[in-house]
Structures are given as structure tokens and as C-alpha cells.
Ligand code: FAD
């Protein structure tokens with residue numbers, strides 16, 4: 097670093113960075129927009145970006161009650177993969193993964209995508225059979241997936257315990273090598289900056305408190321910053337979707353649950369892939385800072401509190417040590433929770449609603465971060481064309497009355 101740049105950096109830091117440009121504007125909301133997206137998480141911001149970029153919609157606002165990415169987008173454990181069982185899901189999640197693969201370039205913002213591989217461990221004969229069916233189904237959709245035996249698991253993860261003398265011995269694993277992690281805030285910030293550059297108004301600290309509907313059509317929104325008229329409204333509010341839909345008189349088949357995670361103190365590089373185990377109920381990866389990022393299942397009760405309960409932590413730690421006894425003296429640094437919106441079939445709802453001009457994108461449950469660009473891309477198409485894209489056409493609200501469910505409980509991995 098030159099002397100000039102060191103001084104310049106210090107001067108900017110001390111002067112609260114007057115020369116650093118804001119990544120996006122902070123406009124007051126206008127009285128009317130063509131499209132309003134409710135929810136400034138990754139999915140809402142991606143929707144706004146693709147509406148502007150792919151469909152030329154120019155008069156768009158994203159309304160966020162708190163700060164960008166302050167919901168589940170900034171609280172998740174950043175796992176990305178597309179190893180889903182059913183064709184419908186495989187196509188949608190694979191579209192998202194392919195968009196992720198070019199996203200840093202697309203947004204000119206480093207999202208720190210690291211395709212380090214995601215392993216799903218299996219611990220009994222039933223899981224082995226289920227895994228081999230799943231791997232074949234995934235490959236039939238042209239998505240990478242491999243089976244590893246016990247020794248191959250050890251070769252991938254030298255620190256794991258493959259002893260047969262434990263409660264749940266490891267028999268093998270599936271691996272998606274193109275899976276991995278990406279920096280979650282960067283995904284939100286990258287989409288926000290790129291959407292703002294295309295004229296999207298991103299309004300933080302603006303809570304939607306009511307939805308105006310007349311003659312079966314959406315007319316606008318009531319917010320903590322006044323009334324805003326809108327021709328079309330997209331609800332993208334994750335754990336709060338049921339509350340928002342109820343403002344338009346809709347009842348969703350959604351349950352909101354806390355999902356928590358934690359990180360350890362930083363340690364030297366010890367784990368260079370993502371490991372998940374459904375049977376013992378834990379998953380982990382190591383961050384670039386060296387912390388182990390560790391998660392488990394949802395809390396069993398419904399809640400809108402962004403925190404989880406202690407018994408999950410206790411069983412999560414037990415599961416972690418079963419797989420990695422050498423982590424027994426590691427100290428945990430932080431723990432947090434988010435509110436996830438879970439559908440009965442563990443698949444999302446992305447489409448139209450019975451109210452004209454009102455669209456919904458929710459139900460991603462414990463696994464929507466990986467879908468962010470694909471979800472935004474398909475939802476933008478749905479709003480712009482007033483009909484779903486082929487990729488999200490199966491993920492309707494009506495499937496809960498027609499029975500055309502897409503049961504992805506197995507693919508939802510540890511968290512459900
Ligand atoms: P959010 O990021 O939650 O955005 C919704 C926004 O709507 C919020 O910012 C909220 O403040 C706003 N909002 C709500 N109500 C209103 C209102 N009335 N007015 C205005 N704004 C409102 N997924 C993965 O794929 N991989 C993982 O590894 C993974 N790990 C996870 C770990 C944890 C602990 C949690 C909690 C979730 C995890 N997920 C994971 C799930 C993933 O985080 C979510 O599915 C995804 O982030 C949802 O994105 P979103 O943009 O829809 O929601």
C-alpha cells in the first residue's frame with residue numbers, strides 16, 4: 097500500500113468516509129409506484145433487480161421495515177446447493193446455482209462464492225438406499241452428484257470420526273461438488289446496489305401495515321411512512337408472510353418457526369467443505385475467518401421471536417461432537433435465530449394470489465438462501481408478465497387445494 101493510500105484511508109476513516117460513495121441511495125418513498133416489493137431481503141432485492149434489468153420496469157420500490165438483509169438473508173448459514181429430488185425443484189434450484197456462478201460478475205460485487213462441495217452423511221442402510229435413489233434422480237436432471245463410501249468421506253474430511261463404535265456410524269455420503277457457500281450480506285448488498293443503479297427506490301425503516309384492496313384488485317399499501325399507491329405488489333417477507341397476506345384477506349398454509357445457528361471461536365483451517373447429517377441433526381462449515389458455522393433443526397414451536405431455545409443448542413453440540421470429537425474444547429462465540437416460513441411440503445410458494453396484482457414469494461423455509469437469484473429471476477417474470485415462468489409454475493398457492501404437492505422434506509436436509 098502506498099503512503100498516499102494509507103493517509104487517504106486514515107483520513108476517510110477519521111472523517112466518517114465523506115469520499116466513499118453510498119452503495120445505494122436512501123430516498124423517501126414516493127406516493128405511487130408501478131411495482132412495490134415488500135421485504136428487503138435477498139429475494140425481494142433480486143426480484144427488483146431482475147424486474148428492472150430483464151423486463152424494463154422502471155418505477156419500482158422495495159420497502160423494508162428494518163435494514164437490508166436484516167431478516168433471514170443476513171442470518172443464514174450460507175449453504176448453496178441444487179441437489180433436490182423432484183424435477184420441479186431441481187430445475188428451480190439449479191437455475192439459482194447457475195446464476196450464483198456468474199453473480200459476482202453480473203453485479204460487479206464480490207459475493208465470495210466458494211464451491212467447496214456439500215456432503216450429506218448417511219448413517220444406516222435405509223439412508224444408503226434413499227441416498228442412492230436421490231443421487232440418481234439428481235443426475236437424471238443433469239445436476240452433479242456423487243456417492244462416497246466411508247473411506248472416501250474420511251479422505252474428504254480428515255478430521256471426521258468414522259469409527260464404527262459410535263451411536264450413528266458413518267456409512268458414506270453424497271456430495272455435490274458445485275455446492276458450497278457465499279457471503280450472505282454481499283448477496284443482498286450486491287443486488288441492492290445494482291437495483292439502485294437501475295433506478296429502484298430502496299426504502300428502509302418502512303414497515304407495511306396494511307394492504308389496500310378494492311374490487312378484488314390491489315391498490316396500494318399503508319406503511320409507517322404513509323400511504324403508497326401501487327399497480328402491482330410482490331410480498332417477499334419470509335417469516336412474516338402470513339401476517340402480510342392476512343392484510344389482504346389471504347390465509348397461507350405456512351407455519352413460522354425459529355431456526356438458529358452459532359459460530360465457534362476462529363481456528364486454523366480444518367474443514368474445507370460443508371458437512372450435513374440428517375440423522376444426528378447438525379451441519380457445519382468453516383468460514384474464511386476460521387469460525388465453525390454450525391446449525392441444526394428448527395425449534396418445534398411457532399414463534400415470531402428471532403431467537404431459539406436452549407435444547408436445540410444442547411442436541412446440536414451433542415451431534416457435532418459425535419461426528420467431530422476433536423472439537424470438544426472449542427468455545428462457541430455467538431448464537432442467533434431467524435424466523436423461517438415452512439410449507440407443509442417443504443417447498444416454496446412463488447406466484448399469483450387470488451387478489452389481482454398481488455403476488456407472493458414465500459415458504460422457502462430453512463433453505464431459501466441458495467435460491468435467491470433464481471427466485472428473484474422467476475418472480476420478476478411472474479410480476480412483469482402477470483403469469484408464472486415455467487420454472488415457478490408448479491410452486492403455486494393452489495397446489496394446497498389441488499394436491500399437486502412437491503414434497504422436498506428429504507432435500508431440505510438437516511434443518512426441517
Ligand atoms: P428475508 O431475508 O427474511 O427478507 C424478508 C424481509 O421482509 C425482512 O428483511 C423483513 O424485515 C421484511 N419484512 C417483514 N415484514 C415486513 C413488513 N411488514 N414491511 C416491510 N418489510 C417487512 N437457506 C439456505 O439456502 N442455506 C442455508 O445455509 C440457510 N441457513 C439458514 C440458517 C438460519 C439460522 C436461518 C434463519 C435461515 C437459513 N436459511 C438457509 C434460509 C434462508 O435464510 C431464507 O430462506 C432466505 O434468506 C429467505 O430470504 P428472503 O429474502 O425471502 O427473506
Ligand code: PYC
Pocket residue numbers: 173175176177379391462463464466508509511
Ligand atoms: O438448505 O442447505 C440448506 C441449509 C443448510 C442449512 C440450513 N439450510
